[in-house]
Amino acid sequence: MKDNKITLSHGAGGRLSHELIEEYFVPCFDNALLRALDDSAVIPMQSGQANRLAFTTDSYVVKPLFFPGGDIGRLAICGTVNDLAMAGAKPLGLTASFILEEGLSLEDLKRILVSMKEAAAEAEVQVVAGDTKVVEHGAAEGLYITTAGIGAISDNVVIGSAQAKPGDAVVVSGPIGDHEIAVLMARGEFSLQGEVESDCAPLNSLVQAMLKACPAIHSLRDPTRGGLATVLWEIANASGVGMVVEEGAVPMRKEVKGVCDLLGFDPYYLANEGKLVAFVPEKEAAKVLKAMQKHPLGKEATVIGKVTEENKGKVLLHTPIGGHRLLEPLSGEQFPRIC
Amino acid sequence: MNPHKNQDEGRLAPLLLENIAALADSPMRLMEVCGTHTVAIFRSGIRSMLPPGVELISGPGCPVCVTPAGEIDRAIALARREGMILATFGDLMRVPGSSSSLQEERAKGNAIRVILSPLDAVKIAEDNPDKTVCFFGVGFETTSPAIAAAVMEAQRKGCSNFYLLSSQRLIPPAMRALLSAGKVNIDGFILPGHVSVVIGKAPYCFLAEEFGLPGVITGFEPLDILEGIYLLLRQRKEGRTEIEIQYSRVVQEEGNPRARGIMEEVFAPVDARWRGLGTIPQSGLALRDGFSQMDAAQAFDLPLQDIAEPPGCLCGEVLQGLIRPPECSLFGTRCTPEAPVGPCMVSTEGSCAAFYKYGRGDAAK
Numbered sequence: 001m002k003d004n005k006i007t008l009s010h011g012a013g014g015r016l017s018h019e020l021i022e023e024y025f026v027p028c029f030d031n032a033l034l035r036a037l038d039d040s041a042v043i044p045m046q047s048g049q050a051n052r053l054a055f056t057t058d059s060y061v062v063k064p065l066f067f068p069g070g071d072i073g074r075l076a077i078c079g080t081v082n083d084l085a086m087a088g089a090k091p092l093g094l095t096a097s098f099i100l101e102e103g104l105s106l107e108d109l110k111r112i113l114v115s116m117k118e119a120a121a122e123a124e125v126q127v128v129a130g131d132t133k134v135v136e137h138g139a140a141e142g143l144y145i146t147t148a149g150i151g152a153i154s155d156n157v158v159i160g161s162a163q164a165k166p167g168d169a170v171v172v173s174g175p176i177g178d179h180e181i182a183v184l185m186a187r188g189e190f191s192l193q194g195e196v197e198s199d200c201a202p203l204n205s206l207v208q209a210m211l212k213a214c215p216a217i218h219s220l221r222d223p224t225r226g227g228l229a230t231v232l233w234e235i236a237n238a239s240g241v242g243m244v245v246e247e248g249a250v251p252m253r254k255e256v257k258g259v260c261d262l263l264g265f266d267p268y269y270l271a272n273e274g275k276l277v278a279f280v281p282e283k284e285a286a287k288v289l290k291a292m293q294k295h296p297l298g299k300e301a302t303v304i305g306k307v308t309e310e311n312k313g314k315v316l317l318h319t320p321i322g323g324h325r326l327l328e329p330l331s332g333e334q335f336p337r338i339c
Numbered sequence: 340m341n342p343h344k345n346q347d348e349g350r351l352a353p354l355l356l357e358n359i360a361a362l363a364d365s366p367m368r369l370m371e372v373c374g375t376h377t378v379a380i381f382r383s384g385i386r387s388m389l390p391p392g393v394e395l396i397s398g399p400g401c402p403v404c405v406t407p408a409g410e411i412d413r414a415i416a417l418a419r420r421e422g423m424i425l426a427t428f429g430d431l432m433r434v435p436g437s438s439s440s441l442q443e444e445r446a447k448g449n450a451i452r453v454i455l456s457p458l459d460a461v462k463i464a465e466d467n468p469d470k471t472v473c474f475f476g477v478g479f480e481t482t483s484p485a486i487a488a489a490v491m492e493a494q495r496k497g498c499s500n501f502y503l504l505s506s507q508r509l510i511p512p513a514m515r516a517l518l519s520a521g522k523v524n525i526d527g528f529i530l531p532g533h534v535s536v537v538i539g540k541a542p543y544c545f546l547a548e549e550f551g552l553p554g555v556i557t558g559f560e561p562l563d564i565l566e567g568i569y570l571l572l573r574q575r576k577e578g579r580t581e582i583e584i585q586y587s588r589v590v591q592e593e594g595n596p597r598a599r600g601i602m603e604e605v606f607a608p609v610d611a612r613w614r615g616l617g618t619i620p621q622s623g624l625a626l627r628d629g630f631s632q633m634d635a636a637q638a639f640d641l642p643l644q645d646i647a648e649p650p651g652c653l654c655g656e657v658l659q660g661l662i663r664p665p666e667c668s669l670f671g672t673r674c675t676p677e678a679p680v681g682p683c684m685v686s687t688e689g690s691c692a693a694f695y696k697y698g699r700g701d702a703a704k
Contacts, residue, residue: 248348248349262455263429263455264375264378264687264688266382317384318384319382319383319384319561320348320349320352320383320561321348321349321352321383321384321385321388321561321562321565322349322352322353322356322384322388323352323383323384323385323386323387323388323561324384324387325381325382325383325384325387325697326697328696328697331675331676331677331695331696334687335429335430335432335433335453335687
């Protein structure tokens with residue numbers, strides 16, 4: 001490619017489009033299903049594999065495109081893999097659709113594609129179909145990616161937001177808030193510098209390890225936008241139960257807490273991209289926790305609270321001084337305070 | 340960070356609460372003047388733990404909340420000017436002016452930057468010599484030294500494209516106005532520790548001397564606040580009325596003379612309008628003569644309009660501690676953090692937003 005930038009011709013469907021796909025996309029995601037370059041990828045089902053499929057899609061528009069611990073490509077793979085994993089599904093294949101802005105450097109595109117390839121390898125999933133469009137300069141910010149995924153759910157797994165039961169242990173897989181703080185700092189708007197990296201990671205193998213320890217896990221969610229508070233509130237409402245969470249037990253890096261204190265942010269509303277919350281039958285909690293802690297993405301997993309019969313639809317946070325308050329879903333967006 | 344903080348809190352809080360309960364033999368209404376305290380009180384669940392007689396009332400100490408709509412309109416007028424970059428604190432973005440907000444103006448394509456430190460605005464001016472950069476500086480004594488430092492920095496660097504739209508306010512004159520109005524019924528004050536880091540203790544002594552009310556300069560950790568409440572109750576028990584410092588690990592009795600020196604070099608006190616409280620003598624800060632070439636209000640001829648409060652909005656009463664947010668008929672119905680009518684629902688530190696976000700759980704046990 002000559003001038004190292006995406007041009008509108010790359011999206012015109014002609015020779016340049018073909019070159020872009022052959023030189024950039026296919027080598028990165030190389031696999032038999034994609035290489036066919038047919039209108040659809042055809043995924044064979046193994047007999048007796050699963051009676052239910054999970055099917056999901058998500059679009060990624062993060063700014064900046066690259067941030068400590070990840071980039072838009074890694075996010076696009078992990079986000080969709082994680083949405084499948086939260087249904088207890090093993091991913092069978094992903095699709096990726098790209099909207100490229102005229103002027104995007106091919107070097108950046110390559111970096112993002114390689115990052116997607118690596119994330120897909122970590123998740124042991126293939127990108128089996130894709131699409132590319134180019135929009136004129138100013139009509140997008142660099143690039144947007146939409147991924148979709150299908151996954152197979154084992155017959156003995158019944159996970160859902162409405163399945164949490166009184167007595168369940170509430171387990172988080174590690175410290176919260178890293179992703180949003182990492183992206184916030186990478187934007188450079190606040191002249192903040194720090195060591196926080198995004199937690200962006202595919203959680204499917206952690207979930208499989210958990211399901212191996214206890215197939216009867218009731219609910220699983222990854223607290224992305226809206227954060228831990230919003231996810232807990234949604235589960236409490238969907239399941240018609242209450243929850244008690246011990247504030248002192250919620251894991252959080254001191255750098256994240258520091259930025260929150262400085263900006264007046266509430267860490268319970270910060271987005272995560274490599275964490276999950278599990279609602280586990282009380283008797284199985286220790287076993288699940290042990291399985292999580294053995295996995296690299298669950299080393300800091302811990303029980304933060306439990307599901308209650310009373311206070312239906314409410315999440316009560318016990319504070320370290322012995323008080324309590326309600327965790328409500330995020331309203332509006334968080335802005336840094338003045339003093 | 341203290342790794343034992345949670346354990347310490349768990350151990351010490353019950354002791355403080357026992358002492359508070361022992362002294363709370365008759366009702367005591369305490370005003371936490373500052374929004375940072377309001378949020379800390381809600382977040383730590385302190386309201387849920389206090390004995391019934393001890394009531395906490397939120398005061399006017401939220402800089403965004405007391406900024407009149409007319410001043411937001413002035414900032415919007417600046418942001419709309421060709422070649423202008425308006426820099427401001429994030430809290431101000433959603434505050435409604437008379438017909439728009441800075442957030443809406445930014446969505447329309449006007450150059451508005453959210454910054455954390457006033458010095459960032461000077462940096463923006465340096466990096467964009469072909470643009471005019473105006474910093475919309477809202478804040479109390481905690482923020483003013485940093486704004487003063489930015490003004491001095493701009494002058495030192497000869498940034499002729501840097502301007503300040505000053506919307507700064509001082510806490511003690513507002514408290515005097517509040518008490519002089521005679522409407523509010525308060526038995527003591529939880530005073531903001533970070534303000535006193537700058538101004539020290541003396542500016543609050545009139546509370547005790549002229550109005551017979553005790554005050555405790557208090558830190559922002561949950562244990563600080565509980566101790567502040569305890570100290571106020573202990574003063575009553577011992578028949579004392581004075582200004583005490585709970586936050587002594589940070590606050591010096593004389594404050595920070597150097598920070599005050601910078602403030603006084605750059606700014607002079609002027610009468611200022613407060614949302615809900617009206618015009619309060621000598622409660623604002625304007626650039627002194629040596630710096631007035633940076634005064635955006637003068638340079639761009641921005642008259643200050645008097646804007647009526649939105650119909651039904653009781654932010655004024657809330658800011659004076661005359662009513663609790665849920666007593667306003669708009670609260671949680673027409674006025675929510677997503678679609679705020681009044682400024683107290685906008686700022687993270689506004690009492691209405693804090694009540695909406697945290698306070699509705701008071702009934703749950």
